[in-house]
Amino acid sequence: MYMNKKTYKIGFQGTKGSFAEKATEVIVEQKHLQAEMIALLSSYNVVQALMEHKIDYGVMAIRNSIAGVVVETQKALNDDIELLEQIQIPICHCLFVKSADKQIRAVASHIQALKQTKNTRNKILKETDEIECADTAIAAKMLHDGEFSDDVAVICSKKAGEFYGLKLYAQNIADDPSNRTTFGFFRLK
Numbered sequence: 314m315y316m317n318k319k320t321y322k323i324g325f326q327g328t329k330g331s332f333a334e335k336a337t338e339v340i341v342e343q344k345h346l347q348a349e350m351i352a353l354l355s356s357y358n359v360v361q362a363l364m365e366h367k368i369d370y371g372v373m374a375i376r377n378s379i380a381g382v383v384v385e386t387q388k389a390l391n392d393d394i395e396l397l398e399q400i401q402i403p404i405c406h407c408l409f410v411k412s413a414d415k416q417i418r419a420v421a422s423h424i425q426a427l428k429q430t431k432n433t434r435n436k437i438l439k440e441t442d443e444i445e446c447a448d449t450a451i452a453a454k455m456l457h458d459g460e461f462s463d464d465v466a467v468i469c470s471k472k473a474g475e476f477y478g479l480k481l482y483a484q485n486i487a488d489d490p491s492n493r494t495t496f497g498f499f500r501l502k
Contacts, residue, residue: 326355330449334450375497378489386497396497401494406487417441418441420465421444422449433487456479
């Protein structure tokens with residue numbers, strides 16, 4: 314199925330530091346593939362890139378052990394896309410801030426991360442608004458870039474928070490410490 318000498322283009326739902334990037338790295342390593350990994354932000358973009366033959370394979374989240382089915386991926390898929398296999402990776406959500414001396418009024422992240430951490434966040438932060446973003450790592454980038462005020466925290470991977478120079482406020486904040494997400498490895502039929 315895979316020729317190791319070819320460099321495959323693999324698009325993933327997410328961006329630098331996202332859990333989908335991590336899942337893609339695991340797949341590439343397990344299959345011993347030479348790959349150009351392409352961040353495509355959304356499941357819709359991954360499916361479009363497959364349909365337009367811009368990538369050979371796509372990686373998208375399918376289901377989370379806490380939040381359930383990833384609706385974004387479910388809506389993006391069509392009959393022309395084939396699921397080759399699934400992998401499951403542990404998800405360790407962290408809460409990052411830009412400034413440690415600000416009171417947190419809102420938390421920004423992907424809807425799945427917001428769902429997976431709701432109870433824990435309510436214990437740590439009490440009442441805060443939620444801001445939905447396209448991706449956990451994008452939320453970290455937006456905070457770093459000043460698109461959110463300093464009183465907004467973000468939920469993302471430790472890798473993303475550190476990459477964007479944010480301050481770790483809390484780690485392992487998923488409501489269930491065994492939090493895992495199943496990712497699919499897809500191609501065009």
